[in-house]
Amino acid sequence: MPENSETLLDVQGLTKLFPVRGKTVLPTYRYVQAVKDVSFQVRRGEVLAIVGESGSGKTTLGRMLIRLLEPTAGSIDFDGTSLLALNKTQLRLARSRVQFIFQDPYSSLNPYISVGEAIGEVLEVHKITHTPHERDARVAELLEMVGLRGSAATRYPHEFSGGQRQRVGIARAIAANPDFIVADEPVSALDVSVQAQILNLMSDLRARMGLTMVFISHDLAVVRHIADRVAVMYLGHLMEIATAEDLFRKPMHPYTEALLSAVPAIDRNKVKERQVLHGDIPSPLSPPSGCVFRTRCPYAIEACAKTVPVLETCGSTRSRACIRQDIMNLSEREPA
Ligand SMILES: Nc1ncnc2c1ncn2[C@@H]1O[C@H](COP(=O)(O)OP(=O)(O)OP(=O)(O)O)[C@@H](O)[C@H]1O
Numbered sequence: 016m017p018e019n020s021e022t023l024l025d026v027q028g029l030t031k032l033f034p035v036r037g038k039t040v041l042p043t044y045r046y047v048q049a050v051k052d053v054s055f056q057v058r059r060g061e062v063l064a065i066v067g068e069s070g071s072g073k074t075t076l077g078r079m080l081i082r083l084l085e086p087t088a089g090s091i092d093f094d095g096t097s098l099l100a101l102n103k104t105q106l107r108l109a110r111s112r113v114q115f116i117f118q119d120p121y122s123s124l125n126p127y128i129s130v131g132e133a134i135g136e137v138l139e140v141h142k143i144t145h146t147p148h149e150r151d152a153r154v155a156e157l158l159e160m161v162g163l164r165g166s167a168a169t170r171y172p173h174e175f176s177g178g179q180r181q182r183v184g185i186a187r188a189i190a191a192n193p194d195f196i197v198a199d200e201p202v203s204a205l206d207v208s209v210q211a212q213i214l215n216l217m218s219d220l221r222a223r224m225g226l227t228m229v230f231i232s233h234d235l236a237v238v239r240h241i242a243d244r245v246a247v248m249y250l251g252h253l254m255e256i257a258t259a260e261d262l263f264r265k266p267m268h269p270y271t272e273a274l275l276s277a278v279p280a281i282d283r284n285k286v287k288e289r290q291v292l293h294g295d296i297p298s299p300l301s302p303p304s305g306c307v308f309r310t311r312c313p314y315a316i317e318a319c320a321k322t323v324p325v326l327e328t329c330g331s332t333r334s335r336a337c338i339r340q341d342i343m344n345l346s347e348r349e350p351a
């Protein structure tokens with residue numbers, strides 16, 4: 016796809032292999048294929064969700080997007096600049112524009128420093144504020160932006176509930192006025208009642224600050240409320256990418272269909288039989304040949320073992336990686 020100014024992030028062929036030492040005396044290495052040949056774009060201002068079962072490579076992908084982790088191969092262009100070509104100084108500058116929100120705000124916040132100091136640190140590192148007075152005022156403002164009192168600045172992480180801690184994590188992430196945020200399962204550690212509040216907060220901030228976001232989640236019900244587009248991963252591979260509306264209405268990849276059918280609320284109006292996935296995800300140390308999903312795919316044919324399907328456009332706004340052209344119309348769904 017040609018680059019245009021609408022594209023903030025352009026990822027091509029992104030791959031991460033983790034070497035794993037064998038159990039033999041001689042140091043032999045095998046590789047975990049955590050992310051394999053993944054390509055997609057994120058448009059300015061949109062929320063792209065990345066979904067998939069545990070171990071599908073979501074966190075690995077998310078961390079590479081902001082260079083918390085070095086890719087084995089592939090390219091990442093951020094706002095027209097190659098992120099992988101940046102030297103340390105350039106990377107530090109870019110760091111203010113890209114931020115990460117963690118699943119567990121407790122482990123990402125230092126228990127020995129107050130939340131005000133934790134947020135103030137970000138302001139200082141990125142030279143957002145210049146005097147202690149300015150810094151404290153901005154910290155209070157940020158805390159209020161995420162629905163906490165400014166006076167919370169003097170308190171320590173353990174004095175907050177899970178939801179409040181995630182608000183602090185969010186305040187910290189937006190402190191440097193980023194353009195782009197990767198949020199890795201930001202609500203999965205929270206009670207369902209609190210999840211909605213945090214998701215609302217993230218939606219508000221996104222609109223208010225014009226943020227672009229990659230939102231990682233294994234929970235399709237969560238994604239449905241926040242995502243403009245959804246990318247579905249399985250065993251390190253991108254299986255389907257589509258607008259949230261299209262994907263939930265009519266999945267075009269057998270894996271997406273199976274994932275959706277496991278979500279009761281979304282499944283309500285479905286006429287077709289439930290498509291339960293059998294078996295475990297194969298080991299990423301020795302993924303199946305051809306299509307990695309074939310061993311669990313109800314539509315798999317012999318050819319699926321021979322060809323690695325490439326992500327191909329199917330319709331104006333979506334792509335999928337499946338060689339079975341004859342099963343383009345998976346169960347038509349009514350919007351729930
Ligand atoms: N540092 C590492 N060394 C070796 N293997 C790793 C490392 N980090 C991740 N992996 C492996 O890479 C694969 C992808 O892991 P990743 O954490 O990205 O998945 P995920 O989709 O985020 O899963 P979850 O939903 O459980 O968070 C897994 O098989 C995992 O065991």
Ligand SMILES: [Mg+2]
Binds near residue numbers: 075
């Ligand atoms: Mg993860």
